[in-house]
Amino acid sequence: xxxxxxxxxxxxxxxxxxxxxxxxxxxxxxxxxxxxxxxxxxxxxxxxxxxxxxxxxxxxxxxxxxxxxxxxxxxxxxxxxxxxxxxxxxxxxxxxxxxxxxxxxxxxxxxxxxxxxxxxxxxxxxxxxxxxxxxxxxxxxxxxxxxxxxxxxxxxxxxxxxxxxxxxxxxxxxxxxxxxxxxxxxxxxxxxxxxxxxxxxxxxxxxxxxxxxxxxxxxxxxxxxxxxxxxxxxxxxxxxxxxxxxxxxxxxxxxxxxxxxxxxxxxxxxxxxxxxxxxxxxxxxxxxxxxxxxxxxxxxxxxxxxxxxxxxxxxxxxxxxxxxxxxxxxxxxxxxxxxxxxxxxxxxxxxxxxxxxxxxxxxxxxxxxxxxxxxxxxxxxxxxxxxxxxxxxxxxxxxxxxxxxxxxxxxxxxxxxxxxxxxxxxxxxxxxxxxxxx
Ligand code: NAD
Numbered sequence: 411x412x413x414x415x416x417x418x419x420x421x422x423x424x425x426x427x428x429x430x431x432x433x434x435x436x437x438x439x440x441x442x443x444x445x446x447x448x449x450x451x452x453x454x455x456x457x458x459x460x461x462x463x464x465x466x467x468x469x470x471x472x473x474x475x476x477x478x479x480x481x482x483x484x485x486x487x488x489x490x491x492x493x494x495x496x497x498x499x500x501x502x503x504x505x506x507x508x509x510x511x512x513x514x515x516x517x518x519x520x521x522x523x524x525x526x527x528x529x530x531x532x533x534x535x536x537x538x539x540x541x542x543x544x545x546x547x548x549x550x551x552x553x554x555x556x557x558x559x560x561x562x563x564x565x566x567x568x569x570x571x572x573x574x575x576x577x578x579x580x581x582x583x584x585x586x587x588x589x590x591x592x593x594x595x596x597x598x599x600x601x602x603x604x605x606x607x608x609x610x611x612x613x614x615x616x617x618x619x620x621x622x623x624x625x626x627x628x629x630x631x632x633x634x635x636x637x638x639x640x641x642x643x644x645x646x647x648x649x650x651x652x653x654x655x656x657x658x659x660x661x662x663x664x665x666x667x668x669x670x671x672x673x674x675x676x677x678x679x680x681x682x683x684x685x686x687x688x689x690x691x692x693x694x695x696x697x698x699x700x701x702x703x704x705x706x707x708x709x710x711x712x713x714x715x716x717x718x719x720x721x722x723x724x725x726x727x728x729x730x731x732x733x734x735x736x737x738x739x740x741x742x743x744x745x746x747x748x749x750x751x752x753x754x755x756x757x758x759x760x761x762x763x764x765x766x767x768x769x770x771x772x773x774x775x776x777x778x779x780x781x782x783x784x785x786x787x788x789x790x791x792x793x794x795x796x797x798x799x800x801x802x803x804x805x806x807x808x809x810x811x812x813x814x815x816x817x818x819x820x821x822x823x824x825x826x827x828x829x830x831x832x833x834x835x836x837x838x839x840x841x842x843x844x845x846x847x848x
Contacts, residue, residue, distance in 0.1 A: 411435070411594055414483035414490040416513045418445055418476065420456055420568065420672070420739065421530060421561050422493035427461065428572040430468035432597035437483035438476050449476045457738035457765040460569045485522045489594055492517075492541075493530040493561070496676075503679040505534050514541045518548035525552070526590045528559045532617050532677055534684045538581070538610040555587035558610045560617035565671070566736030577604040581613020618681040622695045625674045627662040629698045632705055635665035635843025645843025646825060665842045667748065667797060667823040668705040671733035672741035675702075706744050709823060710751035716819045716840040717793055722756035725816075727791035729784050730798025730824075731774075732766035740769040744823075745797045753777055760787040764800050785814060793819035799826055808835045 411434045415426040418440035426438040440446050445455045452469070454462045468474035477483060484490050494509035510531055517527055527545065529538060542556045558581035563571035578598070580591045588607060595605055608616070635645040645665045653660030669675070678699050685692040714721050733743035740746070743766075749759050753775060762781045763770060771780070781787035784803060788794055788811055796803055804826055812818045812835070820832060822841040832839035 411489065412483075412487045413437070413594070414439060414480060414487040414517075416440075416480055416490065416492050416517070417494035417509075417531070418442075418449070418455075419493065419495065420458065420565055420737075421563065422491070423449075423454075423456065423465070424458060424461065424563060424568040424572055425491065425493060425530060425561065427464045427468055427474060428569060429594070430471075430474035431464060431573075434473065434594070434597075436468075436474050437487075438474070439480045439483060440476075440478065443478050446476045446478045457736075458565065458568050459736055464569060480516055481520045484517055484520050484525070487525065488523075488590055489526045489528055490517050490521070491528045491530045491559075496531045496533055496680075498676040498679055502683065503676075504683045505532070505676070505680040507533060507537060507540070510537065510541065511544050514544045515548050518545040518552050518554065521549075521552055521554055523553065524586065525554050526557055526587045527554050528557045528591070529614075530559055530561050532560060532621075532673065532680075533558075533614060534618070534680055535611050535614040537614060555582065555584045556610070557582040557584075557587050557591060558613035559591065560613060562617070562620065565739055566734060573598070575603070577606050579606050579608065579613050579616050581608050581610035581616075583609055618677055618684075621674055621677040622681050622692070622698070624662050625669055625678050625702070626694060626698045628664075628666075628669045628674075629701050629705075631663045631665050632668060632842075633701065638843040639845065642845050643843075644845070648843075665825065667709045667744040667842075668702045670706070670742040670744045670746075672739055675699075675742045706747040707751060709744070710748050710755070712821050712823070712840045712842075713748075713752060713757075713793060713795055714755065716821050716838050721752070723758070724792040725758040725760060725790065726752050727781075727784075727787040727794050727815075728759060728761040729763075729787070729794060729796045729803045730766075730800055731761055731763035731770040732798055735798055735800040736765075738765040738769050740766055740773050743798075745770075746773065748795070748797060748823075749774060749778060760791060762787045763798065764802050766798075785810060789814045790816055792816050793821060795821040795823065796826060797823055799824035808832075808837065812836065 413434050413436045415422045415438045418438040426436045430436040448455050492513045496505045499506040538556050538558050638645040649663035652658050653663050682696050731745040760779045818837045820837050820839050825841045
């Protein structure tokens, strides 16, 4: 099958490379000429484990190529995916659909024969109807069916998620489109693919409901962590104690600095805007957003507490900048608000991240200094702050750290280490929802 993928970012490139790996012929298209030039030279514009090898293999097999212009690929394709960004619209928090509609217009202008246009971008309920309208306006005679197929992959584990998904949701009321989508995903059926067909609007809403639920779970355990700190309980045991209940499930119950990333913040916000617009406000999701926003700002106080309130002129060594490990994505990372807060408090900030430093430099204030590794940034710092739980920070040599830090202070926002062990090593240790002695 011929596939055109419009938008070659985290979702488009991974999905395109995986479809190619399943044997389809895929052209990934992007307006960003720099990105396409890199890919044509065999370089990968993002960090995603395993992606370089997957892209190289499928390019070599002649199943994957790249273009800045969609004309040829769309003409030949039976399925055209829209995988462009849908960021928060400045000012009101609605999803900005301008990239989606622009792509739809371009597709409509050149499509030939029956073409299934698949919206993979996360879009508010009803967007499929709008995409259809845009296409009809551009080319009334085009034989196009618009389908919703939201993506659930996680950055850092994207290839595995795409190839072995918990479920694939396809929203369409059109039997012709349904059989094309079934054929497209057929190669996954060896893994007993749970392919779920629904109405288009339902499919669009499933994506937002899923992200809102996960954001709520994280926020719930974060508030429990705050309570644990006040009453002398251990949030990790609380999480385990409730997570072993199958009705709750153990995942997404790790207390930390608040959720971030390229999806949860913008998607929860867009969902509440949609709901407000139709007069059915989602109070729980609105509260989740508010609680998380406050948390991201307040979490820097842990550094202040660990340093006995004396932070001005002192140096924080930040370990981890990306919103989670195994990605270079800095969008809405909790590190951004933490670092801003520390700088505002008059601290000097030195930072290290295994993959995110190029992206971090683009979005962090110029005052931030960067080091070459955890021990490099720790040299003469007043405290170590773990913001992202990269493997590289999971087995630090604390004797060495103690020797190079100005004072042995560790703020562990991901609960990697054990409070009692850190106390034995002579560290002032702050974590999330876990008192020393437990
Ligand atoms: P991204 O910013 O990494 O990539 C989007 C790409 O689209 C950019 O490279 C941009 O240049 C390109 N683009 C924009 N308009 C274009 C056009 N008209 N023609 C060609 N290219 C165009 O975004 P992403 O993280 O891949 O997210 C894409 C969508 O998938 C979003 O709606 C997002 O919410 C959703 N999503 C993302 C993830 C994730 O983990 N990143 C997971 C699930 C869903």
